[in-house]
Amino acid sequence: MPRLAISPEFPRELGALAEPVRRDVVVAIRRFMNQAPAAPHPEQVRNARDPRVATLRLADRHRGVVLRERDVYWLLTILPDGDAWSYARGLGFGVNPKLGVIEVWDAEALERAEPALRRSAENTDQRLFEDVCDTDLASVGIDPRLLPFVRHVTTEAIMEALEPLLPPTQYAPLAELARTGSLAAAWRVLDDWRTAASWPEREGIIDTADFLAALMRSPDRAAFVGDRDELDRVLGSPDWCVFLHPPQHRLSRTPHYDRPVLVTGGVGSGKTLIALHRAAYLATQGFGPVLLVTFSRGLSDVLAAKLDLLVTDDLLRKRVEVGNVDRLAHRIVTEAEGRRPNLVGESELLRLLTDATSGDPHSPAFVLREWEQVVLAQNLTTLEEYVKAERPGRSVLLAAAEREAIWRAISEVADRLRSTGRRTLLQLAAEASTLLSRTTGDLLDDLGPRREPYRHIVVDEAQDLHPAQWRLLRAAVPHMRDDLFIVGDPHQRISDNRVPLSSVGIEATPRRLKVSHRLPRELLSWSVRLRGGGPVDGLVETMHELFGFGAAGHGARPIVVGYDSPEAELTGLVTRLREWVLDDRVPVSEIAVAARGADLVREARAAIRKAGLGVRVSTLHGMKGLEFRRVAVIGVTDGIVPSPQALTPAAEDPAARAHDLQRERGLLYVACTRAGELLYVSHSGRASPFLPS
Numbered sequence: 252m253p254r255l256a257i258s259p260e261f262p263r264e265l266g267a268l269a270e271p272v273r274r275d276v277v278v279a280i281r282r283f284m285n286q287a288p289a290a291p292h293p294e295q296v297r298n299a300r301d302p303r304v305a306t307l308r309l310a311d312r313h314r315g316v317v318l319r320e321r322d323v324y325w326l327l328t329i330l331p332d333g334d335a336w337s338y339a340r341g342l343g344f345g346v347n348p349k350l351g352v353i354e355v356w357d358a359e360a361l362e363r364a365e366p367a368l369r370r371s372a373e374n375t376d377q378r379l380f381e382d383v384c385d386t387d388l389a390s391v392g393i394d395p396r397l398l399p400f401v402r403h404v405t406t407e408a409i410m411e412a413l414e415p416l417l418p419p420t421q422y423a424p425l426a427e428l429a430r431t432g433s434l435a436a437a438w439r440v441l442d443d444w445r446t447a448a449s450w451p452e453r454e455g456i457i458d459t460a461d462f463l464a465a466l467m468r469s470p471d472r473a474a475f476v477g478d479r480d481e482l483d484r485v486l487g488s489p490d491w492c493v494f495l496h497p498p499q500h501r502l503s504r505t506p507h508y509d510r511p512v513l514v515t516g517g518v519g520s521g522k523t524l525i526a527l528h529r530a531a532y533l534a535t536q537g538f539g540p541v542l543l544v545t546f547s548r549g550l551s552d553v554l555a556a557k558l559d560l561l562v563t564d565d566l567l568r569k570r571v572e573v574g575n576v577d578r579l580a581h582r583i584v585t586e587a588e589g590r591r592p593n594l595v596g597e598s599e600l601l602r603l604l605t606d607a608t609s610g611d612p613h614s615p616a617f618v619l620r621e622w623e624q625v626v627l628a629q630n631l632t633t634l635e636e637y638v639k640a641e642r643p644g645r646s647v648l649l650a651a652a653e654r655e656a657i658w659r660a661i662s663e664v665a666d667r668l669r670s671t672g673r674r675t676l677l678q679l680a681a682e683a684s685t686l687l688s689r690t691t692g693d694l695l696d697d698l699g700p701r702r703e704p705y706r707h708i709v710v711d712e713a714q715d716l717h718p719a720q721w722r723l724l725r726a727a728v729p730h731m732r733d734d735l736f737i738v739g740d741p742h743q744r745i746s747d748n749r750v751p752l753s754s755v756g757i758e759a760t761p762r763r764l765k766v767s768h769r770l771p772r773e774l775l776s777w778s779v780r781l782r783g784g785g786p787v788d789g790l791v792e793t794m795h796e797l798f799g800f801g802a803a804g805h806g807a808r809p810i811v812v813g814y815d816s817p818e819a820e821l822t823g824l825v826t827r828l829r830e831w832v833l834d835d836r837v838p839v840s841e842i843a844v845a846a847r848g849a850d851l852v853r854e855a856r857a858a859i860r861k862a863g864l865g866v867r868v869s870t871l872h873g874m875k876g877l878e879f880r881r882v883a884v885i886g887v888t889d890g891i892v893p894s895p896q897a898l899t900p901a902a903e904d905p906a907a908r909a910h911d912l913q914r915e916r917g918l919l920y921v922a923c924t925r926a927g928e929l930l931y932v933s934h935s936g937r938a939s940p941f942l943p944s
Contacts, residue, residue: 253322255284256466256473257485259494260328261315265486268313268329275310276329277486281479283307293319296339300358303462304339318344320462325353325473346459347420349392350444352497353465353472354418361400361416368403379404379429391424391437401425419803420444443765446470446497470500484563491524492561498764503528506536511735511757513713513790516764517800518778518924522738523876526711527554529736531562534570537733539706541571544579544724546715546746550876551575554711572705576720577676579727580683583704587686595673603667607660613653617903621645622661624747627677628718634658644749646906680719687726703729712876713739713790715746721755735759739790742782745875745918747910752790761791765799769878769927771806777930778809780943782920783913809923809930813938817851817886820935821858824885827931828864831881841880844868845922847894851886871922882926884919885933892919892939916941 265273282290293305306314307326314335318325330338341359346352372378380388380401393401397417404410410429414422423444424437431437446468458464466473474493476482485493495503499521502514516522530543543558545551555573562568584592595603604615611618624644631637638654649657668674674682687703708728710716716724728734737752737759752759767775779800814820824844831837844859844866846852856868871884886892893915899907919941923930932942 252286253284253324254463254475254477255280255482256323256325256475257482258325258327258472259474259490261326262486262490262493264329268310272310272313276313276315277482279307279309280315280326280482284476284478284482291315293317293324296336299340300342301344303344304342306335306339316342318342318462323463323466325466327355343396345394345396345418346457346461346465347392347394347418348389348457348459349441350420350468351457351459351465352420352444352446352469353462354394354420355472356397356418356421357416361397361413364413364416365400365403368400368409371405371409372403375405377405378402379406379410380425382432383428383434387434391428391434391441393421393425397421404429444497446500470494471496488560491521495524495528496521496766496768498766499525499528502762504532507732508736508760509732511737511752511759512762513752513759514736514738514762514764515740515790516738517740517742517767518775518921519767519769519802519927520764520800521768522740522764523554523557523711526709526736526738527557527561530558530571530707530709531567533707533709533733533736534562534567537570537707540704541707541709542579542705542727543571543573543709543711545575545711545876546720547712547875548575548578549873550712551578553876576680576716576723580676580680580720580723583683583686583723584679592679593671593673594679595668595675600664600675603664604660607663611656611660613657614903616899617647617907618657618660620747620899620904620907621657623677623717626661627681628750630681630719630722644906644910645904647904677717677719680717680723684719684723684726687723703727706731707733708735710735710737710739712743713737714741714744715739715748716750717746717748718750718755721750721752721757725756737790741790743875743917743921743924745872745914745921747914750790759791765801767800767802770802770924771804771928772802773806773808774924774926774930775800775802777943778920778924781923781941782916807929809932811932811938811942812934814933814935817854817935820885820933821855823933824855824883825858825862825864827883828859828866829862832864832866837880839865839867842866842882843874843877843879843925844883844885845871845874845925846884846886847871847892847918848886851891855885871918874922874925877925878927879925880928881931882923882929883931883933884922886935887919887932887939887942888934889937889939892941 265276268276279291291307291309293307296304296306303318303320305317305319307317309315309329312332313329314332315329316327316335316339318327328338341357343356343358345354347354385398388398388401404413407429410426420441424441427440428434428437471494474485476485503525514522514525526543530541533541543554545554551574558571558573559568562571581592601615601619604618608615608618625631625640625642626637629640631640634655637658638651705728708724710724724735735757812823814823828842831842832839844855846855847870849870852868852870859866859868893912897915898911901908923932
């Protein structure tokens with residue numbers, strides 16, 4: 252019975268076929284796996300670059316291309332007959348001698364490019380890798396068959412032009428070597444491509460002739476299917492459920508971590524996928540209930556839906572609870588008090604603060620930020636603690652008398668809330684963490700009974716959590732290995748929270764993702780300029796920078812259009828959406844429209860509904876955590892983005908205003924980077940100052 256592995260390209264090509272053809276293909280593969288009568292048989296490809304390549308006739312006028320060795324078959328793609336034969340003849344295959352993973356390249360295209368490479372090299376004495384010997388190139392995994400092409404490369408531009416023709420595990424170290432001239436840097440880049448199973452079991456020796464072992468070490472390139480259920484799962488699941496890039500696989504499938512782990516990375520680097528796969532792995536391999544948690548209810552619903560796709564076993568799925576921190580706090584307080592806690596709304600809270608600060612020089616908004624970012628952030632419970640406390644991120648110096656006045660106002664509001672049985676969400680989180688600490692104790696070792704509600708906690712969108720929420724999560728899981736697994740990106744922060752995890756008792760081992768697999772380079776470059784590539788704080792003690800973060804592929808540049816009036820802008824939006832849906836045939840479920848304010852969202856929704864397009868429309872906040880093929884962000888106009896209502900007056904608190912501007916910039920950045928294929932941005936009148944020139 253053959254052993255069959257599926258490449259990620261195969262389900263994509265299969266999904267593009269007509270339904271009758273798809274059905275015939277699946278039936279043929281099942282017959283092939285079971286060696287049933289009328290099963291397709293491998294047919295040799297004449298003049299193939301690799302003699303192991305064959306085709307399988309899987310449907311009328313459609314063939315699958317496979318690489319076979321003994322009883323192992325790697326099903327690469329399915330194409331019309333002529334295209335399949337041509338595709339199969341042009342491929343080159345190998346096993347990376349340093350990583351042990353499978354590699355595929357366009358050998359035919361490389362051969363066609365070779366004369367031009369040679370002529371370019373003959374016209375200059377310069378060679379990009381002339382100071383690097385063959386032994387050093389072999390040390391970073393370069394295949395000997397590719398050395399003649401590498402030796403003809405004269406410039407970094409030519410190296411970049413060869414990228415589509417080379418395996419990424421060959422191109423990545425070469426590009427780094429070309430950029431830096433450092434073998435050590437090239438080794439580090441190559442190391443990023445290791446999976447959890449990259450090293451052979453004995454003495455680190457890689458057998459480049461062992462095709463099966465190479466496929467087993469390549470979870471991003473091959474998924475083995477042993478029966479009908481596994482085949483249906485691979486063919487019917489989204490890519491991210493089955494195929495993980497090496498860093499994603501390594502981080503999510505490492506058997507054990509002795510201390511908390513913090514994974515950071517830019518947009519599209521797969522942080523949420525890692526969180527989902529880590530939660531699924533812990534459900535299978537861990538010891539106790541798993542909580543997959545994020546900062547908002549909307550995002551937790553998205554995570555729950557994705558986890559349902561990833562974990563299809565009902566028993567395993569029940570081991571993972573998906574929620575947000577507010578829901579966790581609410582449940583803990585409810586269980587302790589025997590009734591549901593009442594929460595105060597934002598408008599009511601500001602009214603109470605207005606009453607409490609009457610006659611004071613500081614505004615209710617200033618006092619609210621002081622309460623949230625200093626008092627609750629540091630869990631201060633007395634005036635003496637507050638008077639002595641440092642106030643990071645707060646630029647307005649406060650004399651002792653001013654602090655006393657602010658404390659009185661906060662205490663007055665807290666007392667009024669308490670007398671009516673109400674709390675803010677952050678107060679609720681603080682009380683929940685206190686309740687957990689009383690019942691579990693401050694357990695810092697592996698001894699004693701465990702009364703924490705969870706054995707493992709996986710945190711997504713960590714950059715937007717408040718210190719009070721972090722203390723709750725720390726109290727909800729014991730201090731043991733595999734306790735906290737955290738993913739986030741401070742550059743995508745849309746809140747005022749800038750929390751080094753060490754300040755809330757979480758000493759996490761940092762890991763960084765360096766490649767966006769969702770955004771094309773053109774969109775990523777534009778978005779980084781929009782966001783501002785400078786360092787940001789939060790999660791770790793040092794600053795986070797976007798330097799060194801790149802994208803895996805190319806695509807369309809963002810489209811930025813200015814209009815004379817808001818009415819013309821809405822008309823232009825509808826025209827653009829019609830082109831996407833009717834001309835380009837993009838499903839409406841893969842398109843989103845976003846705007847900063849609720850009024851513009853309503854107007855856009857009405858115009859789109861009138862046009863009969865049915866495209867999703869939301870605020871910029873509502874785009875967080877979502878992904879679409881195409882996104883239109885409208886109303887990116889000066890006076891709307893940034894929103895004046897969201898900015899602290901500079902005279903009141905310059906640092907707070909600077910943080911507000913960065914938060915607004917980050918909000919636009921998050922919305923724009925939801926597009927994986929194409930971004931359209933529009934404004935009427937003067938453009939927002941955030942847009943790159």
